[in-house]
Amino acid sequence: MAAARGIRFYYDLISQPCRALYIFLEQTKIPHQKCPTALRKWEHTTPEFLRTVNRFGKLPAIVEEESGFKLAESIAILRYLSREHSVPDHWYPRDSRRRARVDEYLEWQHSNTRLHCAGYVRYVWRGPLRGEAVERQVAERLRLEMIACLDFIESNLLREDVPFIAGQDISIADLVAACEVEQPKLTGYDARVGRPKMTAWLQRVKEFTHPDYEAAHKVMLRFAPTVA
Amino acid sequence: MAAARGIRFYYDLISQPCRALYIFLEQTKIPHQKCPTALRKWEHTTPEFLRTVNRFGKLPAIVEEESGFKLAESIAILRYLSREHSVPDHWYPRDSRRRARVDEYLEWQHSNTRLHCAGYVRYVWRGPLRGEAVERQVAERLRLEMIACLDFIESNLLREDVPFIAGQDISIADLVAACEVEQPKLTGYDARVGRPKMTAWLQRVKEFTHPDYEAAHKVMLRFAPTVA
Numbered sequence: 001m002a003a004a005r006g007i008r009f010y011y012d013l014i015s016q017p018c019r020a021l022y023i024f025l026e027q028t029k030i031p032h033q034k035c036p037t038a039l040r041k042w043e044h045t046t047p048e049f050l051r052t053v054n055r056f057g058k059l060p061a062i063v064e065e066e067s068g069f070k071l072a073e074s075i076a077i078l079r080y081l082s083r084e085h086s087v088p089d090h091w092y093p094r095d096s097r098r099r100a101r102v103d104e105y106l107e108w109q110h111s112n113t114r115l116h117c118a119g120y121v122r123y124v125w126r127g128p129l130r131g132e133a134v135e136r137q138v139a140e141r142l143r144l145e146m147i148a149c150l151d152f153i154e155s156n157l158l159r160e161d162v163p164f165i166a167g168q169d170i171s172i173a174d175l176v177a178a179c180e181v182e183q184p185k186l187t188g189y190d191a192r193v194g195r196p197k198m199t200a201w202l203q204r205v206k207e208f209t210h211p212d213y214e215a216a217h218k219v220m221l222r223f224a225p226t227v228a
Numbered sequence: 229m230a231a232a233r234g235i236r237f238y239y240d241l242i243s244q245p246c247r248a249l250y251i252f253l254e255q256t257k258i259p260h261q262k263c264p265t266a267l268r269k270w271e272h273t274t275p276e277f278l279r280t281v282n283r284f285g286k287l288p289a290i291v292e293e294e295s296g297f298k299l300a301e302s303i304a305i306l307r308y309l310s311r312e313h314s315v316p317d318h319w320y321p322r323d324s325r326r327r328a329r330v331d332e333y334l335e336w337q338h339s340n341t342r343l344h345c346a347g348y349v350r351y352v353w354r355g356p357l358r359g360e361a362v363e364r365q366v367a368e369r370l371r372l373e374m375i376a377c378l379d380f381i382e383s384n385l386l387r388e389d390v391p392f393i394a395g396q397d398i399s400i401a402d403l404v405a406a407c408e409v410e411q412p413k414l415t416g417y418d419a420r421v422g423r424p425k426m427t428a429w430l431q432r433v434k435e436f437t438h439p440d441y442e443a444a445h446k447v448m449l450r451f452a453p454t455v456a
Binding site for chain 2: 056071074083096103
């Protein structure tokens, strides 16, 4: 089945959701053709891209080779590929309650981990690259919001007796969360410092997905002031 | 099955995701006990609520009567209930590609419809209720971001030949989208004005879910300067 269902995968490894999907595709060996698309060159907003790949003008996106079916939004893609290909159950469990727990994090993170980590990096790191000014007060407010969110994850979501976000096994929630939490390294902020549970969890995700995790983060870490 | 799987439903109808879930529960007749929880009284953040209902301290949330299983995040709940109860297929289609199209909107909206509509309402309407100052320049920026997002939906997501967001049939994507798009009415902003496709689509959603749509929005519209 999988052989006939190859996809074209449009991504840029500077983007957290792209990295999560990259790792998933490598881990599950779903046949795919890599189509690197440079965000810094606005390749994701050309009329051609909007028409033939993703009308939302965002990355990542996939196009099925055979059917031409187009799909955007990393989490929608992760769910779709988990259904369409035979991938190990732990990534997106068939058990209804375990699946609900994975979904709960994936929905929660949009207005929390993603909003705050990506929001801070966008303002402090990407903005200046595009010639935008940084106001110290705004940067500090965004930094505190990010810290509060990461502290909440440390205190409320991660547990010493539960190795992964949604339970005993690694799932797509861990990929999405880990790639997001790595992003502030671009600003020199390391989410692991002072957070022992987060440190141990990130290490587990990295080890489980070795060497794909490192491959996904190589480009990003090249831009980070302190390479971890 | 359903009778033995009743849930307790914690909600406040001033909240868009709560209204979407409220309409879904009424439409599908999933047995549930209504547990109104007042956001304005911070009832969603009491130690009791965090411990027994939702550790995230948010609404909506559900607790299964029999099993005690707790679940947060409206979209995770909508998916879970669609699996666990026998609900009409159109709400969350079993067909993989149709489901992916519903998921695509549901993931996209977090950083778009929800971020911008809720963000504007929070700053301009809820902030002052809590004694927070409103800076004209910030309000105007948020308003323009909301307008750009609503215009994108009008031009790119809604189509004259496709009655609902994800295709020919109404789905949970429409409930989530419609409840969000109604929210700016609290500030006197009507998303339908100048947007004929949005006007027609909202009317279809309202008619399909009558009278639950009206019941869900009654409380909110009482606070809106121009009752529509």
